[in-house]
Amino acid sequence: MAVIEAHNLVVEFPIYSFTGHRSFKKSLLNLATGGILAKDAANRVVVRALDNLNFEFHEGDRVGLIGNNGSGKTTLLQVLAGIYEPTVGDLIVDGRITSMLGITLGMDAEVTGVENIYLRGQLMGLSRRQIDAMVDDIADFAGIGDFLNLPMRTYSSGMAMRLAFAVATSVDADIILMDEWLSVGDAEFVQKAKSRITQMMEKARLVVIASHNHALITDQCNMVIELEHGKIVSETTRAR
C-alpha cells in the first residue's frame, strides 16, 4: 500500500497584484525558469507551480527530488506537508508527517536556548512533557554547553544552527520531508549531523528530500524524481 499517493496534482498560485501591460505579460510568459504562467478559468494570471503530477511513494522509500531552481521541489514538499492543498487533483497521505522545511522556524533570538527548544518542539507538535524528556539529548547533541541558558542572540550563527538542527532532528518521525539543509556548522558537526540524519531516516517509514546535491541523492535515495517547470520529467527507481 502506498504511503503517499498523488493523482493529477496541480498547484497554481494566483497573482492578484498583477496589473501589468499586455506585452509585459507576454514577456513573463516566456521566462526560462519557474513554473508555467497561465490563465485560469476566471482569466486570472496564475503560476502553475506543479503541473499534473502522478506518483506513489511506498513504505520504506527514500525519495529524492531534483531539479533547477523554481522547478517546484519546495512547493511539492509543502503540498506533501499539507501546507498547500492541491488546487486540482488528489493527494492521499497515510501517516504522520514531520516537515523540516525551515530549520530555524519559530526560534526567537531574545529567549534562551532552552526556551527555544520548547518553542520549536511545541511547533513540531510535541507536548511540554515530551520535550522535558528530550532537552538533555538535544543539548548534548548541539554541544553548546552553558550557552543553553543564555539568550540565543549571544550565539554565533553556527551555534544557533546547531541548536536548531538538534531540535528539528530530535523527533521520531513517521514520514520525513526535508528541504536541503545539510550545511550546518563546521566540518566536525557536519559529520555528526550526517550520521544523525541517517539514523533518523532509518527509523522513518518514508523520506522525501529535495536537494541540488546529486551525490547525496544517489547515495541516499532509491527513487529519484526530476522536476522541471513543475512537471515530472524523469523518474527512476531502483530496488533497495
Place this chain on the structure above:
Amino acid sequence: MDLSKAKLDLRGGLDRASLWWSLAWQDTKQRYRRSFLGPFWITVSTGVLVGAMGPLYGALLGQDVASYLQHLAISLIIWFFISAVINEAGSAFVGAEGYIKQVALPLSVHVFRLLAKNVVMLAHNAVIIVLVLMFLPPAHWGDVWLFPFGLLLVLGNLFWIALLLAVLSARFRDIPQLVTNIVQVAFFLSPIIWKADMLSQKSRFVADFNPLYHFIEVIRAPLLGEPVHAVSWIVTSSFLVLGSVAAFLVFARFRARVPYWL
C-alpha cells in the same frame, strides 16, 4: 467548501492550547524585553492615562469625579482589549506567513494566539480595575457574578470577528486599513469617555444601535454594580450565534486558499 476540515482545524487549534499560550506569552514578553517593569508597563501606562484623563474629562462633562473615574477606567480597559483584537485580526494570518508556509498547523492557532496575547494584556490592565474598585467600590456588588458571562460572550464574539477578518485580510490587503479607520471612529462614537445615559432620549440610538456598546456593557455594568439591560444580552448573544455561523462558513470556504494568498 469543506465543513469537516474547517471543524477539524478549529478543534486542532483548541488542542494546541499550550502552543498558542506559549507564543502569546512570547509576544507579550518580546515587547518589554530587558525593561525593568516588563509587561507591567501595560499596567502603568493605562494607569497614567486613566489618572490624567479621569479628573479632566469628569470635570469637562460635569460628572461626579469618583463615579466617572470608575466608568472611565473600566471602559477604557475593555475598549483596549476589544479594539486591539479587532485591529490586529487582519495580520493574524498575514503576520504568521513564516509559520503558515513552513509547518502545517491548524490556521485557527494563529487566531487563538492573537486572542490569548490580548487576554494577557487585559490581565495586566485588570490590576487597574481592581485598584479602582478597591478604592471606589460600586454601590452594590449584587450583579458582579454576571461579569464572567459577559466576558465569555465578548471573547466568543471576538473570536469569530478575528477569524473572519484574518481570512478576508489575507486576500484583500485593504481591509486592515479600513478596519483601523472604523475602530478609531468607533472609539468616539461608543460610550467610553462618555456615558450612554448622558444622551438625550432622541439621540439614544447612537448607543443602542452600536453593537460595541452592548459588548462593552455586558462586561462593564456588572463591575459597576449597574443592571445589564436585557437588550445587551440579546444583542451580544445573537451576534455570537449569527456571526459564528457566518465566519465559520467563510472560513470553511476559503481556509485552504489562505496559504496561497500569503
